Amino acid sequence: MSKPVSALMGAAYDGIVRVEECGLQGMITLRGDLASKPVIAAATGATGQEMPGQRRANVAGESGLCWMSPDELLVLVPHAEVSAKLAAMTTALGDAHSLAVNVSDARAMFRVSGEHAREVMAKLAPVDFAPGAFGPGDFRRSRLAQVAGAFWMEEDGSFRIICFRSVADYVFKLLKVAAQPGSAVGVF
Amino acid sequence: MLILHCPYCGVDADETELAAGGEAHLKRFGPGSSDDELHGYLFARENPKGVHLERWRHASGCGKWFHAARCTATLEVFGTYKAQVSGPPQEIRDAISARRPGWSWREFS
Numbered sequence: 674m675s676k677p678v679s680a681l682m683g684a685a686y687d688g689i690v691r692v693e694e695c696g697l698q699g700m701i702t703l704r705g706d707l708a709s710k711p712v713i714a715a716a717t718g719a720t721g722q723e724m725p726g727q728r729r730a731n732v733a734g735e736s737g738l739c740w741m742s743p744d745e746l747l748v749l750v751p752h753a754e755v756s757a758k759l760a761a762m763t764t765a766l767g768d769a770h771s772l773a774v775n776v777s778d779a780r781a782m783f784r785v786s787g788e789h790a791r792e793v794m795a796k797l798a799p800v801d802f803a804p805g806a807f808g809p810g811d812f813r814r815s816r817l818a819q820v821a822g823a824f825w826m827e828e829d830g831s832f833r834i835i836c837f838r839s840v841a842d843y844v845f846k847l848l849k850v851a852a853q854p855g856s857a858v859g860v861f
Numbered sequence: 862m863l864i865l866h867c868p869y870c871g872v873d874a875d876e877t878e879l880a881a882g883g884e885a886h887l888k889r890f891g892p893g894s895s896d897d898e899l900h901g902y903l904f905a906r907e908n909p910k911g912v913h914l915e916r917w918r919h920a921s922g923c924g925k926w927f928h929a930a931r932c933t934a935t936l937e938v939f940g941t942y943k944a945q946v947s948g949p950p951q952e953i954r955d956a957i958s959a960r961r962p963g964w965s966w967r968e969f970s
C-alpha cells in the first residue's frame with residue numbers, strides 16, 4: 674500500500690503572514706436537503722458539529738461542517754477516518770435523495786495566520802474582509818486570483834483555505850507573493 | 862463593475878465571481894415545433910437599450926443560477942431573483958416600474 678501524501682508535503686512560508694500547507698485532510702462532499710433528518714444526522718454524526726448556517730463553518734481541528742450552497746455541505750474529518758466516516762454517513766442517509774462522496778484527494782488545504790491575514794486574503798479574493806464584514810466562523814466560496822477557492826476564518830483570526838489539488842502550487846505561490854515582506858497595506 | 866446579489870447564498874457578488882448566462886425566460890421549442898418557433902428559440906434575442914432580464918450564475922461562489930433585472934444603458938440593477946420561475950416576480954416588476962415607468966420586455970411589463 675502506498676503512503677498518501679498531501680499536494681505540497683506541508684510546505685510553509687514566512688512573510689507578513691505565515692502560509693502553510695495543512696497536510697492531509699479528509700473531505701466529503703454532501704449534497705441533499707439540508708433540512709432533512711437523514712442529511713442532518715449524517716453530517717452531525719460524522720463530525721460532532723452542529724449544522725452550519727448560511728455561509729458559516731463549524732470546525733474544530735480536523736472535523737467540521739462548511740456551508741457550500743443551499744444544498745451542499747463540505748464535511749471535514751481526519752484523513753485516516755474518511756472511509757469509515759463515509760460508510761457511516763451512507764448508512765445514515767439511507768434512501769434519502771442525497772449524495773456523499775470522498776473528495777479528499779482532489780483538494781489541498783492551507784492556513785494563513787498572523788496579524789496581516791485579512792490583508793493577504795483581501796489581495797486575492799473579491800470579498801469584503803473588513804472586521805465587521807467577515808469574522809470567525811464566516812465561510813465563503815469565491816476565487817483566489819484565477820482559480821476557485823473556499824475559506825473560513827478561525828477563532829484566532831487565521832484563515833483556512835481549500836482549493837483543488839491540481840492548483841495547489843499556484844495557490845501557494847499566490848499566497849507567498851501576497852505575503853511578501855514589506856507588502857502590508859495597512860487597510861484593516 | 863457590476864455587483865449582483867445572489868439570492869441563494871446571500872452574497873453581493875462582484876462581477877468576477879459571476880458567469881453571464883444570456884437572456885432570461887427563454888421558452889424552449891424542440892421536437893414537434895415549427896421551423897419559425899425553433900428559429901426564434903435558437904436565434905431571436907432581445908437587445909434592449911434599457912430594462913433587460915438576464916440569467917447569471919454564481920460560478921465562483923455557491924454555483925447556483927439566478928436571474929437579474931437591470932438596465933443595459935446605466936448598469937442600474939433593479940433586483941435579482943431565483944431561477945425557478947418563468948417570469949419576473951411581482952416585487953421585481955414593481956422595482957423596475959419605480960425606476961422605469963411604462964417599461965416592457967417581451968411579454969412582461
Ligand SMILES: [Zn+2]
Nearest residue numbers: 867870919923
Ligand atoms: Zn451564490
